[in-house]
Amino acid sequence: MYKPKHHIFVCSSSRINGEQKGFCLQKGAVDIVNSFMEEIMERELDGDVMVTNTGCIGICSKGPIVIVYPEGVWYGSVTADDVEEIMDSHIEGGEVVARLAL
Amino acid sequence: MYKPKHHIFVCSSSRINGEQKGFCLQKGAVDIVNSFMEEIMERELDGDVMVTNTGCIGICSKGPIVIVYPEGVWYGSVTADDVEEIMDSHIEGGEVVARLAL
Numbered sequence: 001m002y003k004p005k006h007h008i009f010v011c012s013s014s015r016i017n018g019e020q021k022g023f024c025l026q027k028g029a030v031d032i033v034n035s036f037m038e039e040i041m042e043r044e045l046d047g048d049v050m051v052t053n054t055g056c057i058g059i060c061s062k063g064p065i066v067i068v069y070p071e072g073v074w075y076g077s078v079t080a081d082d083v084e085e086i087m088d089s090h091i092e093g094g095e096v097v098a099r100l101a102l
Numbered sequence: 103m104y105k106p107k108h109h110i111f112v113c114s115s116s117r118i119n120g121e122q123k124g125f126c127l128q129k130g131a132v133d134i135v136n137s138f139m140e141e142i143m144e145r146e147l148d149g150d151v152m153v154t155n156t157g158c159i160g161i162c163s164k165g166p167i168v169i170v171y172p173e174g175v176w177y178g179s180v181t182a183d184d185v186e187e188i189m190d191s192h193i194e195g196g197e198v199v200a201r202l203a204l
Contacts, residue, residue, distance in 0.1 A: 002160065002161050002176075002204075003176060003204075007169075007174075009111070012116075012157070014114075014117070014118065014157060016132055016135060017122075018116075018120045019120070020119075029118075030118055050160075052111070052156045052157055053156065053157040054116075054154045054156045055114070055116060055154055055155040056154075057104075057152075057154060058104065059104050067109075069171035069172055069174070070171055072105060072171070074104075074105060102104075102105075
């Protein structure tokens with residue numbers, strides 16, 4: 001089934017008109033998306049965990065933004081270096097990463 | 103607070119490199135996003151309901167895709183004409199629109 005247990009949304013400032021600008025994009029959103037994809041594949045979680053890039057979430061000053069549903073956990077100021085901890089603690093361990101949570 | 107009660111994600115095939123192609127985009131995703139934004143504003147639900155465009159969800163043949171979290175309801179073959187019903191039935195009425203649900 002295509003519906004994941006955890007759906008990770010990464011703001012990549014992807015404008016609907018294709019324009020390539022925005023805070024999260026400038027601050028490494030592409031690296032964050034790629035890191036999640038790598039971690040998901042390495043852990044063989046690709047049936048259970050999906051990562052999707054998004055357009056602007058509207059709280060740019062707290063970016064880069066990562067949101068995990070259905071939990072509804074919002075993370076701010078995320079970098080690619082934080083991805084492993086989010087995967088270990090939250091996705092696999094069930095513990096929200098408090099230092100990044102908004 | 104910026105965390106919405108309902109977070110509506112609309113696949114707009116927004117590629118992380120800004121390329122403007124993909125099934126959902128071709129099939130009216132921009133109109134769907136705009137319709138949700140208009141309905142949310144008209145109903146004064148902009149504190150409770152957020153709409154965000156996304157990159158490819160990976161089930162293009164079932165597109166355009168709309169996903170509502172935290173419920174985890176996935177809708178397929180959505181058009182802008184379906185937006186009012188999703189808002190009435192699901193968002194305001196709590197009833198999933200069965201004919202569109204995946």
